[in-house]
Amino acid sequence: MSLILQTIADGLVLGGLYSLAAVGFSLIFGVMNVVNLSHGVLVLIGAYISYTLWHVFGLDPLLSIPLNMAALFAFGYVYQRGIIQLAVDRSSLLASMLVTFGIALVLRNVLVLVFSPDFKNVTPSYAFNSLTFAGITLDFVRISALGASLVLLTVLTAVLRWTAIGRVIRATAQQELAARLCGVDARHVYGLTFGVSAAFAGASGAILGIVVPFAPPDEAIWTINAFVVVTLGGVGSPAGALIGGLLLGLISTFTSQFIGPAFPNAMMFLILVLMLLIRPAGLLGNAFSGSR
Amino acid sequence: MPTIDRRRFMETVGSAAAATAVGAPFVRRADAQAKKIIFGGSVPASGRAAETGLNVQNGYLTAVKYINEVLGGVEIAGEKYQLELRLVDDASDPARATTLVQRLIDEGVDFFLGSFGSNIVLPTAAITERAEKPMVQSGGGSDQIFTQGYKYMFGMFPRASRQFISSVAFFKTIQPSPKTISVIMTNDAFSKTNAEGAIKDSKAAGFEILESYQLPEQITDVSSVLASIRAKTPDILICTTHDVNSLLISRQMASSNTNVSLLYQTLGPQLATYRETLGKFANAIAVQMYWDPRSPYKDPYFGTAASFFEYYKANNQRPIAYHTAGGAACIVTYLEAMKAAKSVKPAAVRDALAKIDVDTVYGRVKFTPEGDGDPLLLGPAIGQVQKGIVELIFPEAAKTGALIYPSPKWNEKV
Numbered sequence: 001m002s003l004i005l006q007t008i009a010d011g012l013v014l015g016g017l018y019s020l021a022a023v024g025f026s027l028i029f030g031v032m033n034v035v036n037l038s039h040g041v042l043v044l045i046g047a048y049i050s051y052t053l054w055h056v057f058g059l060d061p062l063l064s065i066p067l068n069m070a071a072l073f074a075f076g077y078v079y080q081r082g083i084i085q086l087a088v089d090r091s092s093l094l095a096s097m098l099v100t101f102g103i104a105l106v107l108r109n110v111l112v113l114v115f116s117p118d119f120k121n122v123t124p125s126y127a128f129n130s131l132t133f134a135g136i137t138l139d140f141v142r143i144s145a146l147g148a149s150l151v152l153l154t155v156l157t158a159v160l161r162w163t164a165i166g167r168v169i170r171a172t173a174q175q176e177l178a179a180r181l182c183g184v185d186a187r188h189v190y191g192l193t194f195g196v197s198a199a200f201a202g203a204s205g206a207i208l209g210i211v212v213p214f215a216p217p218d219e220a221i222w223t224i225n226a227f228v229v230v231t232l233g234g235v236g237s238p239a240g241a242l243i244g245g246l247l248l249g250l251i252s253t254f255t256s257q258f259i260g261p262a263f264p265n266a267m268m269f270l271i272l273v274l275m276l277l278i279r280p281a282g283l284l285g286n287a288f289s290g291s292r
Numbered sequence: 293m294p295t296i297d298r299r300r301f302m303e304t305v306g307s308a309a310a311a312t313a314v315g316a317p318f319v320r321r322a323d324a325q326a327k328k329i330i331f332g333g334s335v336p337a338s339g340r341a342a343e344t345g346l347n348v349q350n351g352y353l354t355a356v357k358y359i360n361e362v363l364g365g366v367e368i369a370g371e372k373y374q375l376e377l378r379l380v381d382d383a384s385d386p387a388r389a390t391t392l393v394q395r396l397i398d399e400g401v402d403f404f405l406g407s408f409g410s411n412i413v414l415p416t417a418a419i420t421e422r423a424e425k426p427m428v429q430s431g432g433g434s435d436q437i438f439t440q441g442y443k444y445m446f447g448m449f450p451r452a453s454r455q456f457i458s459s460v461a462f463f464k465t466i467q468p469s470p471k472t473i474s475v476i477m478t479n480d481a482f483s484k485t486n487a488e489g490a491i492k493d494s495k496a497a498g499f500e501i502l503e504s505y506q507l508p509e510q511i512t513d514v515s516s517v518l519a520s521i522r523a524k525t526p527d528i529l530i531c532t533t534h535d536v537n538s539l540l541i542s543r544q545m546a547s548s549n550t551n552v553s554l555l556y557q558t559l560g561p562q563l564a565t566y567r568e569t570l571g572k573f574a575n576a577i578a579v580q581m582y583w584d585p586r587s588p589y590k591d592p593y594f595g596t597a598a599s600f601f602e603y604y605k606a607n608n609q610r611p612i613a614y615h616t617a618g619g620a621a622c623i624v625t626y627l628e629a630m631k632a633a634k635s636v637k638p639a640a641v642r643d644a645l646a647k648i649d650v651d652t653v654y655g656r657v658k659f660t661p662e663g664d665g666d667p668l669l670l671g672p673a674i675g676q677v678q679k680g681i682v683e684l685i686f687p688e689a690a691k692t693g694a695l696i697y698p699s700p701k702w703n704e705k706v
Contacts, residue, residue: 003519010515109338117342119536121543121569128546128573128702137522139547142515212512213539213569217340217384221510256516262479262506 006136007257008250013138015249016146017211021204021222022229023153023241024197030236031173031193034084034096038104040223041111042198046072046205047214048111051120054209061122061206062148068206069199076198079103081191104219111216122209145207149245152203153238156196160238169193173236228272234282243283327371329636331356331623332378332401333427334392334416336408339384340510343535343563344615345408348431351619352377352405354604359593359623362603366627369634375623379405386412390419397423402638405622406447408615409534410434410482417445426642428626430618434481438662444638446625446645446659448618449582450667452482452532453489458671459556459580460493462686463528466697470527470553475504476517476541477532486532486558494530502526511537518550527698531557539566546573546702553698554578561677564611572706575679576699580672583614583654584684586692591652593624600653621654 025039049068053059059067087099130139160166172179172189180186208214208222225248233244248268255267275282331352336345356375359366365374378401382389389407393416396404404420406413406429413432420427421442430448438451449455463470473494477487484506491501502524505517521529529552531538538560545555554576560566561579570577583589585601594600600620604612629644630636649658658666665671674686676695683693700706 003523006519007516010513010519014513014515112338112342117336117338117346118565119343119539121539121565123543123569123571127543130548132549137519137548137550139544141547213536213543215340215342215536216338217342218510221512252513253516257519260506261514261517262508265508 003257005134007253009136009138011250011253012246013142013146013249014252015246016149017142017204017207017245018225018229018248019242019245020145020149020152020200020207022226022233022245023156023238024200024204025223025226026230026233026235026237026241026244027156027200028194028197029230031169032190033093034088034100035227036194036197037097037101037223038107039100039197039201039226040219040221041104041107041216042072042076042201043205043208043222044111044214044216044219045075045107046202047122047209048115048120048205049202050206050209051115051122054122054124060124061210062124062144065148065152065203065206068202072202073195073199075195076201077191077195079198080194081187084194085187085190104223108216108219115216117215117217119213119215120209121213124210127210141210145211148203148207150242152200153242156200157238159196165192169196228268231272231275231280231282234284237284240282240284247283326365326374328376329366329368329373329403329630330376330378330401331403331405331626332380332393332396332399333405333429334380334382334389334407334412335405335431336384336412337379337381339382340536341384341407341409341412341534343565344559344613345384345431346610347613347615348406348408348619349379350604350608350610350612351430351616351621352379352623354600354607354616355593355620355623357607358603359627363593366630368627368630368636373636377405382407382412384409384412386415390415393419397425401425402636403428403626403641405429405619406431408432410437410452411480413437413447414481417442420444424642425638426626426645428622428645430615430622432482433486433664435485436481438660438664442663443646444642445663447664448621448654448657448670449665450660450671451662451664452486453492454664454667455486455558455580455672456490456493457667458687459490459530459674460497460499462674463494463499464497465686466554466695470499472500472502472526473528473530474502474521474524474526475530475532476507476514477504478507478509478511478534478537480509480534483532483534487530490530490532499528507533507537511540514541514544515548518544518548521552522548522550525552527553529555531555531560533557533559535560535563535566539569542566542570542573542577546570549702551699551701555699562613562675562682567677567680567682571680573702574677575705576676576696578674578676578685579682581614581675581682581684582670582672583617584673584675584682584690584692585612586684587653587655587690589651589653589655591624591650593627594620594653597653617654621652621657624652624654625650625657 050061053064087095126140229244234240252264335349404427408431410432433449538557556578587597633640633644675682
């Protein structure tokens with residue numbers, strides 16, 4: 001029984017990280033219809049920013065999240081307005097996919113140039129501590145990852161639901177033309193959306209850095225994970241990302257524990273295929289599709 | 293009988309004379325230059341295998357720089373040669389590596405050095421074998437590399453399934469005697485065959501194998517495996533994993549307080565970054581060590597292992613690893629084979645490599661008939677991290693420290 005509880009706890013903790021890493025991808029996909037293949041590299045940039053702040057100034061990675069999000073927000077805004085919007089204007093949404101793939105390759109190699117291809121780690125003082133209760137052991141970094149994920153996803157939900165920016169983003173996602181007729185600068189909103197997504201990628205990178213060693217080539221894993229999470233949970237909403245991420249975490253740990261540690265990826269992609277066949281919009285569906 | 297008219301005769305002779313006149317200065321210039329031996333190959337200077345890939349590459353670069361600049365080149369069959377490297381970055385991608393190696397063959401490179409990682413060495417070896425060009429490498433140990441019947445492939449490491457002979461001999465010397473072993477492997481050519489060898493040799497030596505866990509090639513979480521290990525704890529946990537995966541396992545073991553009497557990893561703790569990341573938690577983790585600057589090995593090029601280390605340190609920022617010395621030994625082994633063959637023709641050098649038995653600063657190099665390193669001469673010693681550095685604890689002759697066993701619990705490490 002304690003093994004099952006341990007597996008559930010491990011799955012939820014891992015899922016929290018997956019959720020946070022995927023929510024930005026989900027938002028861009030939902031609002032702009034852009035499949036951002038450079039999402040994983042944005043997560044890694046966040047990890048490297050935290051690594052640098054921790055390494056140079058001794059700043060705790062969790063405390064560095066606001067700085068990290070601000071930097072990635074600015075980067076994301078400029079990236080969308082300067083590159084992705086141009087690609088969409090000149091060609092099509094498909095072009096944006098190719099562009100983000102190309103940018104991911106470029107940024108990955110920039111990271112290699114700046115930080116070397118060696119793997120990096122962020123190990124704050126609590127990195128090797130754990131909690132044990134009722135026979136379940138959980139390490140501090142993963143608990144803090146889950147906690148930070150829940151807080152940030154709640155904040156994003158609140159921003160999207162109750163703030164002016166959130167309302168504008170939702171309005172533009174639902175009916176771009178109607179939003180423009182009401183005076184919304186849709187291009188600016190897309191830039192903001194991309195900025196918010198990049199900021200959340202950065203936050204998840206900060207947390208990722210304290211949980212696992214990372215190196216530039218890992219970016220592909222985080223893009224793929226985000227894709228699976230969005231397919232499971234649904235597009236465009238933090239709730240979808242949370243449910244998808246937690247499900248993916250549970251699938252991963254249960255498969256590893258009860259089928260075999262070699263099979264989580266196989267199970268993950270099997271469920272991805274099944275979801276695409278049975279419920280392609282994910283469990284919660286597209287958050288903005290109702291009014292499209 | 294074929295005939296030739298006067299006009300065609302004049303054209304032919306005229307063309308030949310013109311070609312000779314135009315080409316002669318270049319021929320003379322080529323004669324004046326030192327002859328070159330070109331070594332080619334791909335290395336993972338970027339991508340997932342880059343950390344150790346760069347260590348291998350630095351071995352090649354250091355050896356060539358030393359031989360050209362300090363020794364003024366090398367003399368083979370009475371002729372002086374300079375060495376040249378043509379290394380390309382395969383980005384840890386086997387498909388890219390095969391394309392690049394084929395291009396080097398098309399460009400006329402005759403001698404190849406290996407990449408890092410069995411998944412890259414294996415397909416590139418197939419290409420050099422087909423072209424009948426030798427490859428000497430210190431980056432791939434999977435059995436599959438050495439069981440294809442290749443004649444032109446030589447590896448510094450014994451094949452993976454034979455790399456545990458010395459490790460199991462070491463386990464037998466531990467007091468109080470460990471009885472149970474569990475094994476963690478990843479789903480790649482090296483790790484799997486290495487683990488299979490570990491299980492086979494451990495069973496033969498009378499140890500009980502509690503569990504073997506096979507993980508995907510790239511892992512981000514091992515909490516489920518560690519939960520199983522806490523439920524069924526072995527005396528020795530063997531991880532036949534690559535550097536990053538080994539680090540992830542150690543980190544999660546430390547943070548979840550998953551204790552075993554000895555954590556034994558084939559790769560990882562030999563890297564300075566691994567030890568710096570774990571800090572005090574790296575202490576007492578054991579690792580296979582194929583070379584150490586304090587090793588007693590000598591050769592006529594660098595002198596001693598210590599002098600090779602000093603030269604490396606003076607010319608590089610990157611910390612040395614045993615893969616670096618292995619890379620340098622590939623070059624030295626090639627040169628010794630060329631001297632023995634009195635030739636720089638690939639086929640002759642290949643035959644000399646097959647028979648080679650030579651001392652290098654990496655150790656005495658001798659290959660099995662299948663091309664992998666002799667398991668007794670080139671098998672690993674055993675190291676253990678103690679106070680942040682790797683001390684050799686086995687075999688007795690190479691010992692620089694005493695084994696700490698059982699390891700202190702993670703929360704008791706200092």
